[in-house]
Amino acid sequence: MKRRHISTILAIAVSFALFFWLAIPFAMAVMWSMVDPGHPWSYPDILPPKLSFERWRVVWETTSLPTAMLNSYTLAPVAGICTLLLAAPTAYAFGREEFRGKAIAQVVILIPLVLPGFVTAVFFASLLLSLGIFEKYPAVLLGHIVLYMPYAVRILSVSFSQVQDDVVNAARDLGASPFEVFRAAYFPVLKPGIFAAFLIVFVLSIEEFAIAFIVGVPDFTTIPTILFSYLGFEFVRTNAAVVALILVVPNVILMLVLERLLQSANPASVSGKG
Amino acid sequence: MGLEIENVGVRFGSFEALRSVNLTVDDGAFVTLLGPSGCGKTTLLNVIAGFLKPTSGTVRMDGMDISDTRPEARDTAMCFQSYALFPHLSVRENVAFGPRQKKVPKNEIVQRVSKLLDQMGLDIHAEKLPNALSGGQQQRVALARALAVAPGIVLFDEPLSNLDAKLRDQVRTEIRALQREVGFTAVYVTHDQAEALAMSDEVFLLNKGVVEQSGAPREIYFRPRTSFVADFIGAANLHVGKIKDGAMATPFGPLGVRGADALNKTVCWRPEVVRLGGDLQGAVTASAFQGGHLDLFVSAGDQTVRLQVPGSHEFDVGDEVSFGLDPENVVVLADEGHVDA
Ligand SMILES: Nc1ncnc2c1ncn2[C@@H]1O[C@H](COP(=O)(O)OP(=O)(O)OP(=O)(O)O)[C@@H](O)[C@H]1O
Ligand SMILES: [Mg+2]
DSSP, X not given: OHHHHHHHHHHHHHHHHHIIIIIHHHHHHHHXXXXXXXXXXXXXXSSOSSBOSHHHHHHHHHSSHHHHHHHHHHHHHHHHHHHHHHHHHHHHHHHHOOOTTHHHHHHHTTHHHHSOHHHHHHHHHHHHHHHTOOOHHHHHXXXXXXXXXXXXXXXXXXHHHHSOHHHHHHHHHTTOOHHHHIIIIIHXXXXXXXXXXXXXXXXXXXXXXXXXXXXXXTTOOOHHHHHHHTSSSSOOHHHHHXXXXXXXXXXXXXXXXXXXXHHTOOOSOOOOOO | OOEEEEEEEEEETTEEEEEEXXXXXXXXXXXXXXXXXXXXXXXXXXXXXXXXXXXXXXXXXXXXXXXXXXGGGSSEEEEOTTOOOOTTSOHHHHHHHHHHHTTOOHHHHHHHHHHHHHXXXXXXXXXXXXXXXXXXXXXXXXXXXXXXXXXXXXXXXXXXXXXXXXXXXXXXXXXXXXXXXXXXXXXXXXXXXXXHHHHOSEEEEEETTEEEEEEOHHHHHHSOSSHHHHHHSSOOEEEEEEEETTEEEETTEEEEOOSXXXXXXXXXXXXXXXXXXXXXXXXXXXXXXXXXXXXXXXXETTEEEEEEEETTOXXXXXXXXXXXXXXXXXXXXXXXXXXXX
């Protein structure tokens, strides 16, 4: 009973912390984005004196936000899917096969994570030029895939290693086709890993700046490149708030969808002797 | 479906899990693989099912070499030691999985599955997920799932290990009855020697990756060839010594043996072949009343033997007891063996 008590208190404390951490900045962003240009929000007002959608209209009409949204909102899911598909074979090998140099390979594949994004971006841009890839969209997409592959490989390797040999064998033994084997033995165990990896790649891709900026300059825009343009020397908090909110919308939707999907997921493993 | 295994060897790196296994199972026979933990029983089943490619040797089913046939194309079904149930499928869906893959007509699947669930006492759990079941219930699901595909050969890997004694007896009888009715060939792995003796047409005793002895249960029990077999199955009394003129000298007295003179031999006899009164003598060190019979532990010198006498007798610790054996019942073993003091 005592323990239950403590965990309840902890849960409430964490909820409060998360609330202050996430909800307050979010609420601030919403208010900043709705400050009317004619009535600035300044000390000591607790709330903006007048709310309007004027800032939203300005940002929408004076920047290339519509194209940027299209770019960002399609880049993220496509990068997510491509990264997962490309990571799967490597993750399978790491999770289910034994081979020479596996331990080293597992470390090597993490190297992109320790390089600063701008370093990668600068050299990636020149690599693309020498490869003759001038099309901006696929170039940035490729950049995101390469950059976030380590996360996907890492997460999926763990998932693959949790698939039990015996369960795979059981499916085959009962006459299942490769597709049915995947559906019965692999997918239920991989599902949380697939969702987690997709979510991470999606979120990182949506807010990625370095590659999108360096590779895409000057004509290719994503939401973060617009956002950063408001955060430079001409710091425009109200417009930045508008763009930041647009940036976060798909993340929230995706979180809700995945949450729903994971809830319907069944327990992934079963206890047993052996 | 008949099964032949010829010189099958399996290596894991430098470790030889199976050295050279030979065994032949007739169509419709019920055979058990018996042996200590780690002797390679599961490995052998994995080879038969096709999950593991043997390093050497061949596997034939009905005379056809199937060494290169994939598991999904083999007419076998395995009841896994680890159960290996599909965690996201209900009990009913687990059992129906096999027939569904084999495109059995829908209404037949429904019938077959319900019947098996009934037989295994799982009907009230049919809609649960495996995680919601006890170990013994999961084990019965694994059993039902393997039987549902109605294969030519069923491979049982210790399928009753997690059931209580009463349920084990009941399910064991069900399995045997079903096997007689349907006529599948059964390869049945167990740790439990009583189960092996009770169920099988033939017992294969595995030790360190080879078949140490095979034969009908009675033959294995009464005519063990090596001290390992004698010791592993049932209780055995072993003596090592010199055989001269049809007798071996033991601390209990001269033991009559049917065997040629030899210097260093091991002989073996079962506790229940003894009769009270005879040339052998020792002191009772312990006795245990078992209802129908009485287990007596009798010592002389540095050796102890175990006797089984009718339950109507009574002995106290320290009593002298004399007993005799028919030389017929004393088996001369092939190896030199050892005696556990
Ligand atoms: N994949 C593997 N890699 C290395 N060694 C293995 C592998 N599988 C089995 N072994 C070894 O092979 C030997 C036989 O294993 P197996 O599982 O066949 O034993 P078993 O007779 O089924 O034992 P138990 O009665 O405990 O189930 C064991 O010593 C085991 O450690
Ligand atoms: Mg085993």
